[in-house]
Amino acid sequence: MFDKDFVQYDIQMSVLFDTILVKVDKELNIMENIEMKWCQSCAMPMNSAELFGTNADGSKNEEYCQYCFANGAFTSEQTMEEMIETCVPFVSKGEPWPDEDTARKEMLVLFPQLKRWKK
Numbered sequence: 001m002f003d004k005d006f007v008q009y010d011i012q013m014s015v016l017f018d019t020i021l022v023k024v025d026k027e028l029n030i031m032e033n034i035e036m037k038w039c040q041s042c043a044m045p046m047n048s049a050e051l052f053g054t055n056a057d058g059s060k061n062e063e064y065c066q067y068c069f070a071n072g073a074f075t076s077e078q079t080m081e082e083m084i085e086t087c088v089p090f091v092s093k094g095e096p097w098p099d100e101d102t103a104r105k106e107m108l109v110l111f112p113q114l115k116r117w118k119k
Contacts, residue, residue, distance in 0.1 A: 039065035040115035041074065042087050043107070063115060080117040084108065 037046045039053075040063045046052060053064040056072025068075055078086065084107045092103035111117050 037062055038114075039063075039068055041065070041068035041117075042083060043110055043114060044068075068116075074116075080111050083117075084111060 037052075038044070039046060042065060044051070044065045044067070046062075046065055049060055051065050052060040052062050053066050053069030054071055055061050061069055063069075064074075084104060087107060088100050088103050091097055091107075092100040097103035097106055112119070
C-alpha cells in the first residue's frame, strides 16, 4: 500500500526541481547533471557553496542557506507559516509558481517535508 499524498508530493517536487534544473541548464548552457542541494528551511536551491549557511565554527552548512542559517543558528525565529509568507514574493512571479496563491498552496505542501519543519 502506498500513501497517495506522498506520491503526489513526490511528483510535485520532482516537477519543480526538474523545472528549476532545466532553467539553470538553459541559462548557463550547462550540459551536465547538477547535484542540487535545497535549503531545509526555505527550499531555496543552493547550486554553489557560496549559498550555504555557516556553522558556529565557520564551516559551511550544506543543509541550510546563508539567509536562513549563519554562525550555527537560524537567522530568524519564525514559524513555518511566517517563513512561507517571507518566501512568497520570491517564488510567485512565474519562477517557479505563477502567482502568490499558487506559491503559498504549494509551499504548504513542500515545507513540512523540510528538515527544519518536520514534526
